[in-house]
Amino acid sequence: MRIAIYGAGGVGGFFGAQLIRAGEEVVFIARGAHLEAIQENGLCVSSPKGEMLVQPSLATADLAEIGPVDVVILGVKAEQVSGVAESMAPLLGAETFVLPLQNGVEAADKLGGILGEEHVIVGLCGMMSWVAGPGHIRTLGDVNFIKFGEANNRFTDRTDQLRAAFERAGVKAEIPDDIHRALWEKFLFVASLGGVGAVKDAPFGVIREEKESRRMLELAMSEIYRLARARGIALDEATVSNTLAFVDTLPADGTTSLHRDIVEGKPSELDSWNGAVVRLARQATVDVPVHTFVYESLLPRELASRAAFKL
DSSP states (O other), X not given: OEEEEEXXXXXXXXXXXXXHHTTOEEEEEOOHHHHHHHHHHOEEEEETTEEEEXXXXXXXXXXXXXXXXSEEEEXXXXXXXXXXXXXXXXXXXXXXXXXXXXSSSOHHXXXXXXXXXXXXXXXXXXXOEEEEETTEEEEOSSOOEEEEEOTTOOOOHHHHHHHHHHHHTTOEEEOOSOHHHHHHHHHHHHHHHHHHHHHHTOOHHHHHHSHHHHHHHHHHHHHHHHHHHHTTOOOOTTHHHHHHHHHTTSOTTOOXXXXXXXXXXXXXXXXXXXXXXXXXXXXXXXXXXXXXHHHHHHHHHHHHHHHHHTO
16 A cells, blocks of 8 residues: 555654554654754664664655545644635546544544545544654554444444555454444543643643542543543443553553643644634533533643644
8 A cells, every 4th residue: 555644743654654654654743853863863762672773665745746546644733624624636547535543533523624524534642742853753662543434333444455465464453243332442541641731730640549630630531531421432330440551551651742732832732622622512512511620720721832843
């Protein structure tokens, strides 16, 4: 397959590197110093198992230089999805499809509205990876997985071919029976832990061990559970308890990307995480007081960061 990685950061860079190592033709779309470093030296991925250096078939910021591909793996920030979709025409052939991997539950719908639903599948991933420096991705642990599927949950050759490519690359890839349930299970986890961690400015260990913080986290998860059920998403009754049990296995000093961005004064995905909960809950007439508190508490810092970065 000819695969374009749009956004070669912690997510796109990691998966792109694995696919290159497995022999797939991979193009990186990046910008700035990160792009220049990849063009000059390739992309280095560091993990607890060591380092690997890969060379993409092309690294560029000019989509016209690439032409149509089989699949676009979208690794940009959630707030960039609509703008990126508007620029994606040079990558699209009649059979091209886009796999969004943003945290949140709205990316596929945004892409479908701009590109056409036939060009979009639904996806999510799990990992702890980030850009450690230009041309350098660092990843922690062995929890690296990807899940995707058609929006109607039908089996198709294109998703099976992509799954096989990931498996050849050593990535745990799955096509769930219900991709929307899988997407909301992750959303319940990341939006709740990210929002509570950011508003408390505390790592995973403190959030799960300190009684009041753990209760706040549980309530936040319960709000998303009720919202998902109200929207017809078939979350299991044990989703909240299972997710809390998973949080108990995470590194005590770990934090989410939302928390790190807020603390560092960078634009974050607040609007696509807790903001989306508030927005979608309003439409479904579901009460979400914890997420409302988190969103409204963090919003002034988010707006200040966006003004500073002139987004």
